[in-house]
Amino acid sequence: MVEEGLNGYRVDRFLQVRIRRLSRTRIQSIIGQGQLRLEGGAVITRASHRVRTADTLILRRPAPEEPEVPLHYEEIYRDGSLMIINKPSGLPVHPTARYHRHTLTAVMRTRLGSEHPWQMAHRIDRETSGVLALARGAAVRSRREPPSPAGVLKRSFARREVHKEYLAIARGTIETPVHIDIPLAFDPNSTINIKMGAVAIEDGGAHAQTDVVPLVHASFRGDPVTLVRCIPLTGRQHQIRVHLALHGAPLLGDKLYGVDERLFREMADGVLSMEEVSEAVGLPRQALHAHVLEVPHPESGERMRFSAPWPEMLADIVPLPDELPDDGEA
Secondary structure, three states: OOOHHHOOOEHHHHHHHHOOOOOHHHHHHHHHOOOEEEOOOOEOOOOOOEOOOOOOEEEOOOOOOOOOOOOOOEEEEEOOOEEEEEEOOOOOOOOOOOOOOOOHHHHHHHHHOOOOOEEEOOOOOOOOEEEEEEEEOOOOOOOOOOOOHHHHHHHHHHOOOOEEEEEEEEEOOOOOOEEEEOOEEEOOOOOOOOOEEEOOHHHOOEOOEEEEEEEEEEEEOOEEEEEEEEEEOOOOOOHHHHHHHHOOOOEOOOOOOOOOHHHHHHHHOOOOOHHHHHHHHOOOOOOEEEEEEEEEOOOOOOEEEEEOOOOHHHHOOOOOOOOOOOOOOO
C-alpha cells in the first residue's frame, strides 16, 4: 500500500524505495513484462505511472529456481533453552527474493518439525560461516509473563552483552592491530541499495567500531593476504566487510565490497552468473567466519563460550595457527 509520504512517486521509484534489493534494470523488466498491477485495476505498463496514497500494488513474479546451497548445519550445543549451531557458508538464514526453501529456517523446520520453538537471536550473512545462537521462544506470551529465553537472549545482543570474534582473510598486508571507528549507513554514492558506506554521524551515520588483529601473512594467487581476527564492538549491517574495505584491505571473495560494484550489479541483473563473479573475486564465498561467540545463558546468566572450526576451504589458503593470541594481542 502506498503511504502518504510516497504519494505522487513514479512507480519505478516507489518500488526502489519499498523493495531496496531490486535494481532499476530489474524493476524496468518487471513493469515491461506486465507483472505489476493495481489491486482491482489494470496492469501498470509505464515506469512513469504515478502512485497515489492508499493505492495497493500487486507484484506477480514466477517462483525463481533457487540456487543449490548446503542444506545442513551442525549443532555445537543444546540444552532446554539454548542452542548453538555452526552454519555453513552459502546457506541463507532467512527467506529472500532469491531463496525461499533453501534457507536455514526451512532446513530447521524439516529437521525439527514445523512447530519447533527455536528462535534466532541474531543473524550472519549467507556467505559467512560459523557460530549462530538460538533460544527457545514462546508461541504465545502475554505481557504479564516473563520473557522467554529467546527474548532474554535477543535482549543480551541488543545490549551488547555478548562477545563475538570473527576470523577473516583480508587482501593486502595488515602489519599491526588497528581500531576502526567509522560510522556507517547506506552508501549514498552507490547504485546498489543494500550497500553500506562511510556516512558522518551528522548525516545519519550510526557509530560503528571494529578491532582488527593480524595473525598470519600469506599469499593468494600471487598477491598478499592477511589472516585477521575481527572483534565488532557494534553490530551494524556488513560492518566487518565495510570496515576492512574502507581500511584498504577488503575481504577475499567479497562480491560487494571487494570489487567494482558493477560486477555485483551484473550478477543481480543476471548478466553474469554467480560462478563467473566468484571466479573474478577468487572464491565462491567471502572469507569471513564467525569463530567465537560468548553469551550469557538466557536462564542461568552463566557466561558461555562457543567456537566453530576454521572451514577447510579457508584453511587451504591460510591455515589457522596452532595457538591464537589472547584478545587484543598481535
